[in-house]
Amino acid sequence: MPNHHRLIIMGSGPAGSTAAIYAARAELNPVVLEGLQAGGQLTITTEVENYPGFANGISGPELVETMKLQAERFGAIYRPDEAVQVDLAQRPFYIQTHESEYTCEALIIATGASARWLGLASEKKFMGHGVSACATCDGFFFREKEIVVVGGGDTAMEEATFLTKFATKVTIVHRRGELRASRIMQEKAMSNPRIHFALHKIPEEIIGEEYPLRVTGVKLRDVRDNTTSVLSVDGVFMGIGHEPNSKLFQGQLDMEPTGYIITQSKSTATNVKGVFAAGDVQDHRYRQAITAAGSGCMAALEAEKFLEG
Ligand SMILES: Cc1cc2nc3c(=O)[nH]c(=O)nc-3n(C[C@H](O)[C@H](O)[C@H](O)COP(=O)(O)OP(=O)(O)OC[C@H]3O[C@@H](n4cnc5c(N)ncnc54)[C@H](O)[C@@H]3O)c2cc1C
Known part of the structure; x- marks a missing residue:
């Protein structure tokens, strides 16, 4: 029973x-x-x-x-x-x-x-130590810092725009050449001098230090020619919904x-x-x-x- x-x-x-x-x-x-x-x-x-x-x-x-x-x-x-x-x-x-x-x-x-995550082992490792999926919750910890927001839709534009209240530079990383976000959200993000774009790129690994555990950068792969580069940042926010x-x-x-x-x-x-x-x-x-x-x-x-x- x-x-x-x-x-x-x-x-x-x-x-x-x-x-x-x-x-x-x-x-x-x-x-x-x-x-x-x-x-x-x-x-x-x-x-x-x-x-x-x-x-x-x-x-x-x-x-x-x-x-x-x-x-x-x-x-x-x-x-x-x-x-x-x-x-x-x-x-x-x-x-x-x-x-x-x-x-x-x-x-x-x-x-x-x-929250949707990328599924990287390094993302899990730095979760709560520079990696987040909630700008409202964790943006405050990134005053005067540089960060990355992953995604190309409205969520990513919204999070990035909000994060410019704290961060000096926010780079939106998106795997395609065009953004999925609505025109109005794109325009708002593009006209913000603190927001930069890294298009055709996917985060391959989140890089950081062990003691104390903190993010220092993100390794990006260009999907067009498979070359990789490292962007120095203090935080990575998922904006993929x-x-x-x-x-x-x-x-x-x-x-x-x-x-x-x-x-x-x-x-x-x-x-x-x-x-x-x-x-x-x-x-x-x-x-x-x-x-x-x-x-x-x-x-x-x-x-x-x-x-x-
Ligand atoms: C990285 C991060 C940082 C955050 N920081 C903050 C912050 O600083 N301040 C703030 O206010 N908010 C923060 N949030 C948001 C906050 O965590 C959520 O808004 C809040 O936890 C939602 O509460 P909930 O009870 O609705 O759901 P959840 O916290 O998502 O809990 C859902 C529960 O349902 C259970 N469950 C799921 N499926 C089943 C099932 N089939 N059977 C039984 N149980 C099930 C899960 O095990 C879990 O216990 C943060 C979120 C994230 C991801």
């Missing part, structure tokens, strides 16, 4: 854990399926300086671990397991995980989004063409009654820990109301 619970929360990032804190304090005994990245995206960053309540900043892993401890204090149960299949057409809802089977009366989806972790719900929940789950206005309710979505999986706009936590709180309050009804 599947394990039955009143409320299951999928995801243990800021959205999932905030939902867990509220739901546990409402005595709903939520079960949190942590997924493969327990703690979510903040576990791959070093310093978080913009989460309220921490005057001196806090490390990403410590912040999400503290949220988990806070939820557990009120009775939330965390399981190191990942949902692999769901059936939202049946009541109670059915969830199959690697380890087990669950049913629940209400479900909060907080499965987040994944994000992918919401929503595949599991395709065909069962209303989604935008990009895969973001659609929620009702000023609510976390999806098109299926009793299923709520919070955090980056339904937010392509703000993508911040605080907004994810805020919508996690909303989801728990809405789930509580739904369960009372």
Whole structure:
């Protein structure tokens, strides 16, 4: 028999854990399926300086671990397991995980989004030490520095433009000769004296120092003649987009063409009654820990109301 619970929360990032804190304090005994990245995206960053309540900043892993401890204090149960299949057409809802089977009366989806990375070993090595995928979050650390933004679409233009507030020089590296970004975004980037372009180039390796771990450059390969060159920079930002972790719900929940789950206005309710979505999986706009936590709180309050009804 599947394990039955009143409320299951999928995801243990800021959205999932905030939902867990509220739901546990409402005595709903939520079960949190942590997924493969327990703690979510903040576990791959070093310093978080913009989460309220921490005057001196806090490390990403410590912040999400503290949220988990806070939820557990009120009775939330965390399981190191990942949902692999769901059936939202049946009541109670059915969830199959690697380890087990669950049913629940209400479900909060907080499965987040994944930044797209290049897949280089050196990129992984310097993640949080000069390599980032979030300009809003980490731009501040690059005051008076030179950086690279990878990508040729609107995300890359937007990130590069934003980063010129801090960096003295931002080089957009793109593999093609033309950019994919909308004309208006391209024009904005091209007219910015701090933005430079390295077209027909792909980053082959991120170069840096060991002690302390920091980026000092990026090796670029020209796709036209395979020659390589090294650009000296202090940071590398990925601007190649994000992918919401929503595949599991395709065909069962209303989604935008990009895969973001659609929620009702000023609510976390999806098109299926009793299923709520919070955090980056339904937010392509703000993508911040605080907004994810805020919508996690909303989801728990809405789930509580739904369960009372
Ligand atoms: C490099 C980097 C630095 C950042 N720095 C900051 C910062 O300084 N400040 C800030 O406010 N924001 C920052 N962000 C953004 C912030 O991390 C996200 O906005 C936030 O983590 C989103 O929270 P979330 O709970 O919606 O999703 P996530 O944090 O993405 O968590 C998703 C969770 O869902 C789980 N999951 C996924 N699929 C399944 C499944 N099938 N079953 C069960 N669980 C599943 C995962 O394991 C994970 O636990 C940064 C992001 C990155 C990438």
